[in-house]
Each structure stands twice: as C-alpha cells, then as structure tokens.
Amino acid sequence: MHRTLFNDLVELCRILERTRSRTEKIALLVRFLDKLGEDEVIPAVRILSGKLLPEYSSRSLEVGITLIRRVLRTLPDRGLILEHRPMTILEVYELLNRIAKACGEGSRKRKERLLTALLTRLSNTEREYVLRSIFGEMRIGVSTGLLLEAIARLTGSSIECVKRAYMYTPDIGELASIAKINGIDGLRRTTLSLFRPIRPMLAEICYSIREALRELGSIVAFEYKYDGVRIQVHKKNKKVRIYTRRLSDITEGIPELVEIVLDNIKCDEIILDGELVGYIDNKPVRFQDLMRRFRREKLSKDLGSMNLLPYFFDVLYYNGRVLTDISYENRWGILEKVVDEGILANRIVTKDMNAAKDFLKRAEEEGHEGLMAKRLDSIYTPGVRAKTWLKIKKAITIDLVIVGAEWGHGRRSRWLSNYYLAVWNDSNDEFLVVGKTFKGLTDEEFEEMTKRLLKLKVGETERVIWVKPKIVVEVAFNEVQRSPKYKSGYALRFARITRIRYDKSPEEVTTLRELGRIYEEQFKRKARLNK
Numbered sequence: 001m002h003r004t005l006f007n008d009l010v011e012l013c014r015i016l017e018r019t020r021s022r023t024e025k026i027a028l029l030v031r032f033l034d035k036l037g038e039d040e041v042i043p044a045v046r047i048l049s050g051k052l053l054p055e056y057s058s059r060s061l062e063v064g065i066t067l068i069r070r071v072l073r074t075l076p077d078r079g080l081i082l083e084h085r086p087m088t089i090l091e092v093y094e095l096l097n098r099i100a101k102a103c104g105e106g107s108r109k110r111k112e113r114l115l116t117a118l119l120t121r122l123s124n125t126e127r128e129y130v131l132r133s134i135f136g137e138m139r140i141g142v143s144t145g146l147l148l149e150a151i152a153r154l155t156g157s158s159i160e161c162v163k164r165a166y167m168y169t170p171d172i173g174e175l176a177s178i179a180k181i182n183g184i185d186g187l188r189r190t191t192l193s194l195f196r197p198i199r200p201m202l203a204e205i206c207y208s209i210r211e212a213l214r215e216l217g218s219i220v221a222f223e224y225k226y227d228g229v230r231i232q233v234h235k236k237n238k239k240v241r242i243y244t245r246r247l248s249d250i251t252e253g254i255p256e257l258v259e260i261v262l263d264n265i266k267c268d269e270i271i272l273d274g275e276l277v278g279y280i281d282n283k284p285v286r287f288q289d290l291m292r293r294f295r296r297e298k299l300s301k302d303l304g305s306m307n308l309l310p311y312f313f314d315v316l317y318y319n320g321r322v323l324t325d326i327s328y329e330n331r332w333g334i335l336e337k338v339v340d341e342g343i344l345a346n347r348i349v350t351k352d353m354n355a356a357k358d359f360l361k362r363a364e365e366e367g368h369e370g371l372m373a374k375r376l377d378s379i380y381t382p383g384v385r386a387k388t389w390l391k392i393k394k395a396i397t398i399d400l401v402i403v404g405a406e407w408g409h410g411r412r413s414r415w416l417s418n419y420y421l422a423v424w425n426d427s428n429d430e431f432l433v434v435g436k437t438f439k440g441l442t443d444e445e446f447e448e449m450t451k452r453l454l455k456l457k458v459g460e461t462e463r464v465i466w467v468k469p470k471i472v473v474e475v476a477f478n479e480v481q482r483s484p485k486y487k488s489g490y491a492l493r494f495a496r497i498t499r500i501r502y503d504k505s506p507e508e509v510t511t512l513r514e515l516g517r518i519y520e521e522q523f524k525r526k527a528r529l530n531k
C-alpha cells in the first residue's frame with residue numbers, strides 16, 4: 001500500500017511558506033491531497049492546519065515549551081542517526097495521538113518519552129514543522145478558507161457546497177477525508193444527524209431596538225438574551241446528550257438537565273438549541289460560577305445549591321427531519337408544540353418600538369443580559385455569525401485571546417497579571433494585539449491564570465512571557481482608538497476583563513474586521529447622540 005513520507009508533507013509546507021499566490025497554494029494542496037492514500041488525509045490535513053485534534057475532542061496534547069526544551073536538549077543531532085528509516089505521515093500522527101492520549105498519573109513522563117521517540121526519528125527540518133503543528137502555528141499561509149477552496153477544487157464542487165458541508169462536519173480533516181473518499185456526493189450528503197453536534201449559529205452586535213427593527217424587516221421576533229452557557233441538546237427516545245458551543249459533551253456533569261429534558265419534551269427525536277442558566281435564590285448567577293459546575297471544581301456551599309434551567313430558542317431537527325433550511329418562524333412553530341412553555345425562551349413578535357423597549361426593560365430587570373432580535377424568515381446557519389440574529393445588550397464587549405503576559409508589581413508580583421489581548425486577523429491568519437490590561441480579575445482568577453499561562457509559554461522577551469493563543473477573555477472598553485502602537489492599527493481605551501470565556505475557542509474571538517466595524521460605529525453613535 002502507498003505510504004506517504006512525512007518529509008513530503010514538510011516539503012509541501014516549505015513550498016507553501018514561500019508561495020504568495022493563493023491560486024498556486026490551492027493548486028499545491030490539491031495535488032498533494034490527490035496523491036494521498038484515503039487513510040492519510042485526516043492526519044495530513046490536521047498536521048498541516050496545526051489542529052492536531054478536532055475541536056470536539058476532550059483530549060489535548062499538553063506539550064509546553066518547558067517540556068519541549070528539555071526534550072530538545074537531550075536529542076542527538078538527526079544527522080548522526082543513520083539507522084532509522086524515514087517516518088511516514090501516519091507514523092508521525094500515531095505518535096502525536098499517543099502523546100495526546102497520555103493522561104493521569106505519570107503522564108508528563110510518558111509524554112516526554114513519546115515526544116523524544118518521535119523527534120529522535122525526524123530530521124531537524126521535520127522537527128521544526130512538527131513543533132509548529134503542536135503549537136498550532138504553522139505560519140505557511142494556509143487558512144481554513146484556503147483549505148475549503150482546495151477541497152472544492154479537489155472534488156469539482158462549488159465553494160458554497162463545501163462551506164455548507166463544513167457547517168455539519170466542523171473538523172477540517174474529516175471534511176477533507178469525506179471529499180477524498182466520497183467526492184462531491186459525499187459533501188452534498190453531509191448533513192445534521194443525531195449525536196453529532198454542530199457549531200451553533202451566532203449573532204451580530206446591534207446598538208438599539210430601532211436598529212434591529214430597521215435591519216430585520218417590518219416585524220421582528222425579540223427573545224430574552226439569557227446569560228448562561230449555550231447548549232445543544234440531542235434526544236432520541238430516552239437517550240439524551242448535551243453539548244457545548246465548542247462541541248464537548250457535558251452530559252455527565254448535569255444529570256438534572258437530562259431529567260428536565262425527558263420530563264418536558266414530548267417527542268422521539270429532536271435537536272434543540274438553547275441557553276443553560278444557573279439560579280441561586282431565583283436570581284441568575286454569574287457566568288463564572290456557572291462554568292465552575294462544568295469544570296468539576298469543588299463547589300462552595302452556595303454554588304452547590306444552584307438550580308439549572310434551560311431556555312430553548314431553536315429546533316434544528318425533529319423526528320427524522322432536518323430543519324435548518326426552513327424559516328425561523330416555522331421552526332419556532334414546531335418548538336412551541338414540543339417544548340414545555342416553562343423552558344422556552346421568553347419572546348414577543350412585534351413591529352412596535354415601544355413594546356420591544358418595554359420587553360428589553362423587563363429582561364434586564366429580571367437579571368438577564370438583554371434581547372436577541374431575529375428575522376422571521378431566516379434560516380439557521382451553523383457556525384456563522386449572521387446578520388439575521390442581532391444581540392442587543394447594554395455593555396458592548398468583545399472577546400479577545402491572551403497572547404502574552406507580564407508579571408505584576410507589589411501585591412501582584414507573584415502573578416502574571418498584565419495581559420496582552422489580541423483580535424484575529426482572518427485575512428492574514430494571525431492574532432494582532434489591540435491592548436493590554438490588568439483589570440477585572442479576582443485574586444483567585446489571577447492565581448489560576450498564572451498557572452495556565454505558564455503552561456502555554458512559547459517564549460520570553462524582557463518582561464513579557466509570550467503564550468500560545470488559547471485563553472479567551474471577554475473585554476469591556478470605553479473606546480476603540482486608531483493607534484500606530486500596535487500592528488493591528490487599533491488600541492482599546494480602558495480595557496478591562498469582564499469574564500474568562502472557558503466556553504470559547506481562540507478561533508471564535510473578535511476579528512480585526514469586526515473591531516473596525518465597532519470603531520466606525522462609535523462615530524455614528526456619537527453623531528446620533530449629538531443630534
């Protein structure tokens with residue numbers, strides 16, 4: 001059977017790195033994918049994209065800079081080891097997988113041994129690319145968008161068809177494999193199925209009820225915007241599984257929610273989209289406290305008495321029928337029939353601005369975040385931030401990823417407490433710093449953050465520890481300013497962290513483009529206020 005050498009993949013990466021033209025990059029990728037064996041596609045694409053494990057995987061490599069440095073120090077130069085035959089892509093991937101699988105007691109030592117075994121068998125150049133992939137930073141100019149185009153070209157299908165399939169198969173490696181094995185038909189057949197979670201649909205920021213009514217048509221649905229954790233519930237008869245927006249399965253940690261679903265949803269098969277809210281003494285709890293429930297932390301007595309309540313606002317699948325392509329209004333019609341009113345999102349449908357304003361006031365008075373405005377004829381677009389769903393809330397916040405940190409002063413000197421925050425520049429596949437902050441976290445959170453950041457360290461310059469972009473935080477600010485200080489061209493004024501977004505992946509942070517839109521919007525709002 002044909003086995004592709006790992007070195008061929010490395011050569012491809014080196015050429016891609018030097019190639020500027022997008023069309024040429026796509027052609028190179030297509031030629032490479034075409035030559036691979038069917039079972040080599042997932043490993044090759046995952047290594048190439050620097051996403052060694054699918055997003056929904058509960059495992060992680062947990063290989064930090066310290067471990068890598070230690071391993072590298074003990075390695076002989078590859079030139080001196082002549083007896084090894086070159087490794088194949090499959091062999092490299094298999095070892096990487098074993099590193100990810102090592103967990104529990106003694107796992108650090110096991111990971112170190114496996115990494116040593118892998119790197120010993122690779123040339124210096126091969127080592128470099130394996131390490132880039134482990135760090136998730138290939139720096140070869142291959143974005144997800146480019147890979148999707150290569151998959152389209154490989155199968156002779158349209159980019160729309162591939163993008164649609166990607167909504168339902170969120171792992172790019174698996175998608176490439178479907179394309180390779182089953183071609184265009186495989187891509188077309190890809191759809192929603194039970195117990196295979198998909199990324200949820202997202203909303204755009206909106207600044208007022210007036211804007212929502214203007215943007216979404218003459219009559220609009222307004223729902224409470226609950227401040228909890230996004231959940232996707234899959235149910236087939238008595239079997240229920242609950243997934244987060246990062247597609248991890250959290251069913252085991254919340255048995256009471258399974259009970260609620262079984263008691264209040266009367267149908268055989270369903271996939272629901274909703275928000276899970278924690279209550280103590282009938283008041284919604286802080287997002288951080290709710291997240292603790294899922295991180296299996298020991299809970300304080302108060303948090304132990306937390307009640308969980310889901311609010312469902314969409315239905316994606318019902319008794320064998322995929323509903324994502326039918327209108328919101330029709331989906332709601334089904335939802336309403338099947339889901340008990342007590343766990344349905346509170347909503348009104350109106351064209352009256354005052355009615356919507358009153359509804360917003362009520363939502364806020366009850367301790368919720370604001371409102372979601374939804375277009376009645378809109379379809380459900382998984383993983384897409386759509387203009388047909390708008391979020392209206394008091395404080396505009398953005399999500400940023402921490403890329404570096406500095407040690408604090410005085411009382412904070414034990415902690416990495418000053419953070420470099422970055423947006424995602426999707427046109428150039430890079431994270432760009434837009435500001436620094438030391439505001440917003442509690443002592444306990446600084447302590448935890450320091451531990452997490454040290455594990456993610458990839459380098460150090462003077463006072464700054466640079467880290468793998470992994471930790472996402474929600475940030476409030478007073479203004480976005482133009483600034484030559486950062487490569488992004490923007491700087492946040494008075495940035496402060498409002499929460500740690502354990503539920504978000506770095507791919508989901510605010511993009512440079514979105515920040516640009518917020519910057520522009522500020523002036524329009526000021527102009528409106530001054531009128």
Ligand code: ATP
Pocket residue numbers: 200201202203204223224225226227228229230275313345372391399474
């Ligand atoms: P935010 O940080 O403002 O919560 P986000 O970045 O998490 O937003 P968005 O898509 O921008 O995600 O905002 C929508 C989020 O609001 C959803 O992901 C969901 O978790 C939550 N939400 C609460 N109530 C609703 C609702 N009725 N309809 C849709 N989403 C809702």
